[in-house]
Amino acid sequence: MSQQGSGGNVIAAICNIFFPGLGQLVQGRIMSALIFAIIVFGGYALWFLIVPAIIGAIVHLWAIIDAAKYDNRSG
Template identity: 60%
Template sequence: MSQQQGSAGNVIAALCNVFVPGLGHLIQGRLLAAIMYFIIISLGYAFYILVIPAIFAAIIHLICIISAARYKPAE
């Protein structure tokens, strides 16, 4: 199945990432990226009391969503 940037699959993956960081990447078959994003963002949000990690996590979370939305698999 060939997905193009902006395809329905990428939109679904981006929406999944909004709710669970890394889930969209997992749906796209990118296991390493999914694990990396989930761990980094979860740890950042877990230390929300320190403010800076939470801001860092929010920025990485946004990058995670955009990455899933713009993904174009190698042919």
């Protein structure tokens, strides 16, 4: 994508709202996408244990912010 705050980053952040890790995948960061998706879906799958669901929700929010603030020039 371009730089922080670009339209591509906004689209990536919106993608992450619906499917965690999809925004990173749109940006071409496959490993980040896999890690975010595994942690979030694992946490949500174990919702009855409460703590993993809270961790999943925090990582889900982190994935959204990470996609929105990604700067291609820094990495």
